[in-house]
Amino acid sequence: MSSSSVAMRRGGVVLLAVLATLAVILGATRSGAPTAQAQAPPAYRDASLPVDQRVSDLVSRMTLKEKVGQMGQINVEVLQGDPSTPWDRGPLNPDLMNDVLNVNQIGSILSGGGAWPPVGDDGKAWADEINTIQKFALDHSRLGIPIIYGADAVHGHNNLFDATMVPHQVGLGATFDPALAARLGQSTARAVRATGVTWDFAPVLDTERDLRWGRSYEPFSEDPLVNAALGSATIRGLQGRSLDSPTSVAATAKHFVGYSAPDSGFDRTNATISDQEMQTIHLPPFKAGIDAGVATVMVNSGSVNGEPVHASHHLLTDVLRGQLHFKGVVISDWQDVENLITKYHVASNMEDAIAMAVNAGLDMSMIPLDAGSPDNGFVPNLLKAVADGKVSEARIDESVARILTLKFRLGLFEHPFVDASKANAAVEDPANRKLARKAAGESLVLLKNDGTLPLSRRAHKVLVTGPSSDSPTNQLGGWSVAWQGAFNLPPDIPIPDVTTVREGVQQAAGPGVKVIWKQGAPVADTTNRKPDGSVDPTLPQPPDPLNDPDNPAVAAARQDSVQAAKGVDAIVVAVGESPYAEGQGDDATPELPLAQARLIDDLAATGKPVIVVVIAGRPLVMNHQLDESAASLMGFLPGSEGGAAIGDALFGKTNPSGRLPVSWPKASSQLPLAYNEPGKPYDPRYPFGWGLSYTRFDLGKPSVHAGKASVIVRNVGRRAGDRTVLAFDGGRLVGFTRVHLAAGERTKAWLALAPGADGVVVR
Numbered sequence: 001m002s003s004s005s006v007a008m009r010r011g012g013v014v015l016l017a018v019l020a021t022l023a024v025i026l027g028a029t030r031s032g033a034p035t036a037q038a039q040a041p042p043a044y045r046d047a048s049l050p051v052d053q054r055v056s057d058l059v060s061r062m063t064l065k066e067k068v069g070q071m072g073q074i075n076v077e078v079l080q081g082d083p084s085t086p087w088d089r090g091p092l093n094p095d096l097m098n099d100v101l102n103v104n105q106i107g108s109i110l111s112g113g114g115a116w117p118p119v120g121d122d123g124k125a126w127a128d129e130i131n132t133i134q135k136f137a138l139d140h141s142r143l144g145i146p147i148i149y150g151a152d153a154v155h156g157h158n159n160l161f162d163a164t165m166v167p168h169q170v171g172l173g174a175t176f177d178p179a180l181a182a183r184l185g186q187s188t189a190r191a192v193r194a195t196g197v198t199w200d201f202a203p204v205l206d207t208e209r210d211l212r213w214g215r216s217y218e219p220f221s222e223d224p225l226v227n228a229a230l231g232s233a234t235i236r237g238l239q240g241r242s243l244d245s246p247t248s249v250a251a252t253a254k255h256f257v258g259y260s261a262p263d264s265g266f267d268r269t270n271a272t273i274s275d276q277e278m279q280t281i282h283l284p285p286f287k288a289g290i291d292a293g294v295a296t297v298m299v300n301s302g303s304v305n306g307e308p309v310h311a312s313h314h315l316l317t318d319v320l321r322g323q324l325h326f327k328g329v330v331i332s333d334w335q336d337v338e339n340l341i342t343k344y345h346v347a348s349n350m351e352d353a354i355a356m357a358v359n360a361g362l363d364m365s366m367i368p369l370d371a372g373s374p375d376n377g378f379v380p381n382l383l384k385a386v387a388d389g390k391v392s393e394a395r396i397d398e399s400v401a402r403i404l405t406l407k408f409r410l411g412l413f414e415h416p417f418v419d420a421s422k423a424n425a426a427v428e429d430p431a432n433r434k435l436a437r438k439a440a441g442e443s444l445v446l447l448k449n450d451g452t453l454p455l456s457r458r459a460h461k462v463l464v465t466g467p468s469s470d471s472p473t474n475q476l477g478g479w480s481v482a483w484q485g486a487f488n489l490p491p492d493i494p495i496p497d498v499t500t501v502r503e504g505v506q507q508a509a510g511p512g513v514k515v516i517w518k519q520g521a522p523v524a525d526t527t528n529r530k531p532d533g534s535v536d537p538t539l540p541q542p543p544d545p546l547n548d549p550d551n552p553a554v555a556a557a558r559q560d561s562v563q564a565a566k567g568v569d570a571i572v573v574a575v576g577e578s579p580y581a582e583g584q585g586d587d588a589t590p591e592l593p594l595a596q597a598r599l600i601d602d603l604a605a606t607g608k609p610v611i612v613v614v615i616a617g618r619p620l621v622m623n624h625q626l627d628e629s630a631a632s633l634m635g636f637l638p639g640s641e642g643g644a645a646i647g648d649a650l651f652g653k654t655n656p657s658g659r660l661p662v663s664w665p666k667a668s669s670q671l672p673l674a675y676n677e678p679g680k681p682y683d684p685r686y687p688f689g690w691g692l693s694y695t696r697f698d699l700g701k702p703s704v705h706a707g708k709a710s711v712i713v714r715n716v717g718r719r720a721g722d723r724t725v726l727a728f729d730g731g732r733l734v735g736f737t738r739v740h741l742a743a744g745e746r747t748k749a750w751l752a753l754a755p756g757a758d759g760v761v762v763r
Contacts, residue, residue, distance in 0.1 A: 071399055073364055075368035080096070101141075110199075116159075123424040130149050150201055154169070176737075199250045203220075203235065203251065203254075204231075207219060208674075217636070221662060222674040257286060258273050297331070311360050312360055358382070440644070442722070445634040447664075463565050465565075467520065469502050472496055485579025508653055510651075522595075547594055565608050572611045574646075576635075611632070616637070633646065660686055660689060693719075709760050712746060713746065714745075737751045
């Protein structure tokens, strides 16, 4: 036999052996016996394994670039429309998605305020868009890592025109009702998760310190105990029992820390805070939020004691991780890493800025506009920082592990998509509306009443007037559909359906009362906006023709209301602020605009009883107008059902029970003003905790035992009502509770006290 024949024979034997082996494998597979490869799927794909084991396995398989991509978050508008047209609301662009989600492997997307889907702004449109983004990300992820999608749902799912919007947090602070805050968190989470959003940038746990600050309506209160109680309750409501529930979202404690105490009173500026003030005023709400299990923390955009917080290893690592034991994800606010270059000048380029923030303790950067350009892009600059030895890969692994842990806990690897057909039903659930009305009702603070209220006693003809009497935008405030509020919306996005004060009074008045409505005054701009819409806090407020009481159009509207007032029994005038958010709400003199003040003055001059309703994100200096009113009610920013709640209160269908969560100043020169502001005289128009009722309550002497206080509360009036009992020790609030009592009823109220409370007084 030739050598070639032998070789052919041997080759044939080998081939037969290979075919036989394949037959065995195929037979085993067909018979149900798994292959070796099928027997050992990647550990991170095994939902039965502990999360930390899945995370460890996944991180070990990732390239450095894949890890770095997980640490970036991009605004959804970067993925939309024509890249040559900034902020184009066009359809999702595959080329743009490829750059962000494939080339740069970005792991998170957000909808900034006003970042709507390209067509419509309802729940289904959001769900469809997020599902599309998620599919693209998964299709272009070597390891199948889903994105996490975030949004600012700060008073309901407020990004959607058809969502129910609840009172902003300052109004919820007036309720002193943690159980209600938890229910609102649950309601928000159901609506948000149904649209594909799994990360809510809420609640705000800053302790309010200065009404000049444009975000002063976002915290619950000037008191840390109130913030801690309502904030932790909100977190529990949002996150539920398990983050992977289809009705839960990851919550965010923001803005860590000291953001609310700027020396100037203006947004994103320096705060000088002593260690004692930091420990007693600013940190306790964050500690409570962390103890409640909050999944993420967002960083203060300003600086504390001259150091930008995004670059502070002391605050982000020593305090947040070390002292408070936070284990979750730390995210920047909008473009704040870049601000280390452009605003604070502590870094000379993006590579150094990113390295500084990551080494300080940042896990994810809200970029939010540039994933991959060589100069400002997040991914190439963090990769360069690692290559240059400025950031260790071990530090990268630390952040990526936290981010992936959150994604696993949310169940995104098993359930990355939502059922878009069910989104609208969740967003538009009628139960949300009912809960919003309850929240708005509890948030109302009766500041003054000479007996005119409730109107059901003697009013047969009522005039409703004022710039906020029939204004959905004013009633909702900022962070409502758009960042600055629900005005100037695109043609395809309707103004949200809101029960205004006018409508609420008409509904509550009933058939026996005639309600007349007049606008009274055009809606004026009350912030320090320059003609181009931006804000310069160093300049006085520019004149606004709609705020000039002598402007012919303004004067004519006012005279129209005065003329209508002559034949009525009572006048309801709704005044306050137009919507704003962040720096565009900064106001060195938060006072009632002149045109609105003149309207109240002229109405009071008719001799008719005037009920002033304030719709605003903060107390406004308006002493003369409050003095001349027969009654006054603070509505804050009461949300979708605010008008219904106000109508119910004015006609006695409900009994106002809110108490001021912030102090009401007599003059702008008093600011900053808080009852617990150290070293300052305290002489407010209305103090922290002020709030009247249509009934009277008597409080007994409190008894303290084992960290609790008890006190007998009696309703000695003729109406049922709720009473919030506040306990103080040495001038600080140490406990509170709400009780409901029928007329003539008494009960023993129990209050859990803050540690160290001893000599308790109640009011």
